[in-house]
Amino acid sequence: MRRADGTRQSDPDARQSQSPGQSPDDPGPLPEGPDEEAGRALLPVASRRRAWAAVRGELARTPWRTAAALGLSAVAAALGLVAPWALGLLVDVVARERGLPAAGAGGSAEGAAALVPVLALLVGGALAAGVASGLAAAAVARAGARALAGLRTAVVDRVLRLPTSVLERTGTGDLLARVGDDVAVVTRAIAEVVPQVLASALTVVLTAAALTAVDWRVGVGGVICLPVYVGALRWYLPRSGPLYALQRTAQGARSQALLGALQGARTVRALRAEEARAADVEARSARARDLAITVLRLFTRFASAMNLAEAVGVVAVLGTGFWLVRGGTLTVGEVTTAVLLFLQLFGPLGVLLTSFDDVQSAGASLARLAGVAQMPAAAAPVAAPAPADASVRVDGVVHRYDGGPPVLHGVDLALAPGEHVAVVGASGAGKSTLAALVAGELAPAVGRVLLGGSEVGALDPEQRRRSVVLVSQEVHVFSGRLLDDVAMAAPPGLEGAALERAVTAALEAVGAAAWVRTLPDGAATRVGEGGVALTPEQAQQLALARLVLADPAVAVLDEATAEAGSTGAAALERAARAATAGRTTLVVAHRLTQARLADRVVVMAGGRVVEVGAHDDLVAAAGPYADLWRAWSGG
């Protein structure tokens, strides 16, 4: 029943060398400090009030379930007090039957029969406490799980619908931390910390009330230890908080160093940098180790302070009981009840005292989640008329990122329906920005982008999805079945066997069907993270298959053949041609073979269009494109 370490009693299996509530395997968040995205705006963090409002909102969706969980918890905590009370009665019965002086008045020699009502109370109390605590634990866990599910869906839903311009500002690092780390912290808190803290708090309050009910002076004796607890907390918390933060940072840095050294083993080997990397891992691991030991020393001192508080409490309750029994106010059984109640208090008090850090970090994560969930939704665009045809017009477009210098200085470009145009230029020429503008991902600072005569930014999401698709520079294979990856692009309503047929046709169209059939489960094979690893070429073929399935009038390909080994690039170019056949296409080209096959080539430099024309004309014109082509073709 006694504890000297808050983590131990509730679950000895969770006993760890770390601080309470911290898993040693948890790599923790990324190290803090100056980051390369430091200049970037972060997503909003909710105030404490608004974060709680978000939780209350989730709980209020099923008010009677929440009320039942709280009510059952209170009943269970109250029933936990029956045993000490009954045991006190038992002591009284024995003392009375044996004619001891400190027993209560009255009583007759009934022998063993006198035990029956007390035992009935003990057994009945155990039955009721068992049922109530089981129901309460289930109800609290279920209410928590529902609230958590509501919160995480709201957050992810909001994140998925963030406009691209916001993404450009924030980067994905902060988003990943929120849907990953923060959701994990809150999940753990709801599953482990909240039920324990709730049950412990109720038990502490009800036990204090029960002690007072035995006699108010015993109640006072019981709370004499409180100042010691408060003093211990006031000493411990300001010291432990920063140490835990340092420890998490150090553990994160240690994992990063290990991961970096292992994943980069080939590079490390080529550079003969083994010793430097190993020394880095060793230094960071030593730092994490030293912090863990410091945290532990601090915690054991806090544990000693808790022991002191417990000793003070036991002495106070025994002493008060002694004087009250001597004065005839209490029976020896009542004192026994008080002592047992007090001993029973150590567990819940320990849980409350050692949960502070967990509660604080869960609160911080909750505020970050609520901050995202409560971001205002983008205003619905004014419904523009549906595009009249598959033409594209870029009119005097200037673009700058967040008030920075312009990256496009007045670009004009028109694509006739079905025309294929390739954009060529060095890094930083503005090719990808132009692609994102045409796809409606970004809104131009000045000028207009028209699809079939309608402003692309004003199209509603479904109209835009049908009109234009951007195959972005970033290649991503969604984790799960390959079939589901491609199906991500399916128009709404396409489901079941029809969807599978459409996916198969799309894979066929980009020449991926052959290798997909050789996978262990064909199109149902799990790919992406945790599944079969696809080559960069295969991943890009999937991206093109998504384009075929989405079937837009206009396709924008941003370096869709990049990253593949050169030998694979030719096959990808064939796939890209097949996927864009019949669509108005703007392709940002890495390889000039793509440019040669386009109807027209646009050469960009420094945010301007410097040359436009058919491949043969440009080669003949002896401008910058002709230079490039000569180097490329070895001519």
Added chain:
Amino acid sequence: MACPLLGLWALCEVLVPVVAGWTVDRAVLTGDVTALVTSVLAVAALFLVLSLSYRHGIRPLLAAQEHEGHALRVAVARRSLDPRGARHHRADGEVLSVASSDAERTADVLDAVALLVSAVVSLGAVAVTLLGLHVPLALAVLAGAPLVSLALRGLGPLVTRRASAQQEAVAATSALATDLVRGLRVLHGLGAAPAAAARYRRSSDAALAASLRSAAADGAQLGATTLLSGAFLAAAAGAAGFLALRGDLSVGELVVVVGLAQHLSQPVRLVGAAMARLAASRASAARVAALLAEEHVAPAGGLAPSGSPALHVQGLRTGRLTGLDLDVRPGELVALVAEDPADAADLLDVLAGRVPPGEVGRAVRLDGAAWADLDASAVREVVHVEPHATSLFEGTLATNLDVAPARPRTGGPTLAQALAAAGADEVVGLDPRGLDRPLLDRGAGLSGGQRQRLGLARALLADPPLLVLHEPTTAVDAVTEQTVARGLRALRHDAADPAAPRSTLVVTAGPALLAVADRVVLVSGGRAAGTGPHADLVLADHRYRAAVLG
């Protein structure tokens, strides 16, 4: 020292209810002030010993455990980074898990032993105390506590099954969320955000259903535990009450029996937990030991290479290579075009030391010395094989670029020259902090092209006598590829010191790089199928044209 102290601590824990019962007997029942004072002193002494024994027992124990975990982690990291490599290739994730959780769990053995000691001491103390009070009652209580624990194990499999189903479902949901965010730009490009949100909601609902089922099982287990331990307590209290009525036990002894009966479930559970922990620790220790005992690819020792970058490959058969011939003379820039990229990968595995030198034998020579006779570790001072998927590390751009230990030759390229030749000066110029720009998450914020150019600049700065590059320009545009090709040629070949010639072997199909090479070798079917300058091969060889120009 730690174990006896923790045993003492466990003993004190047992003694708390004993002292309380003793106080009731001696002081409260009698009203004797002297007895009360003695009791208070006893309580104070007990808590003092309890607190000190815990503090001074647990500190050295857990500190030793931290030191052991650290030592194992560092040993695993050093073994994985050993330049002589390991015969059995393991996935990074596997090595990481051995270096983190297995190292930690192996060190846990200390904790598990201490846990076992304190649980055994607790059980012993409870047994001795109870037996001293009343032998039949003691036997009944001591037999009953394990029976209650066993009975509660009955629900264990259900709870475990539901809990692991729930953990899996929650993990899947959280993995889906991060996966969707990583692919967010792709989703935006497709206008598929609503479809993705619907997919997430389905996954979250499934996780919720699993959580609800698991909550029911957890509740049942907690209820059963509360009920059974309450019933056990009632039985012990009833029996002790009956004995006290008969006069076999005093009132205080009744309190002691009840207190100990309540305490008993803890050490019983601890024994089970300690055994489970020992088993897990042994399994982890076996994995750590297997990794540390892994055989090296190359034996230690051998000839030191002369330092000349003359590479002579004749009749190399390994993997898919069926007798490859290839020469790179000092000062030469040679390009290799492979119809099947796997052929080139096999050659690079040999040059990077991933194939046991004994298997290579004399098919590869460095300045005349057979590969098998050379010291594999020293070969890296002459031959630098830059991987295609180059890795950046935490730190700043500057610390990432200047990584390799200096070579015993001065007059290599400056940082500015290397950056310019790789077209990476533009990457450095993107950020106002320039070379001091920190890289978070190992450069994840950089584009593929930016990473590729930084990796190339780093390899050029290392200035190895023979530099082997693997598809170094696949992620850069045609304009930049041309800059890189010219820069590479100028830096390593045109402007090189004739006294210390530099050779370069580039595996590529990029026309701009091929155009600046002295010679291009076409590899087809595992062997050289043609050689000559790029311009000649484009005109003369249709297979070459197909491989390079698509």
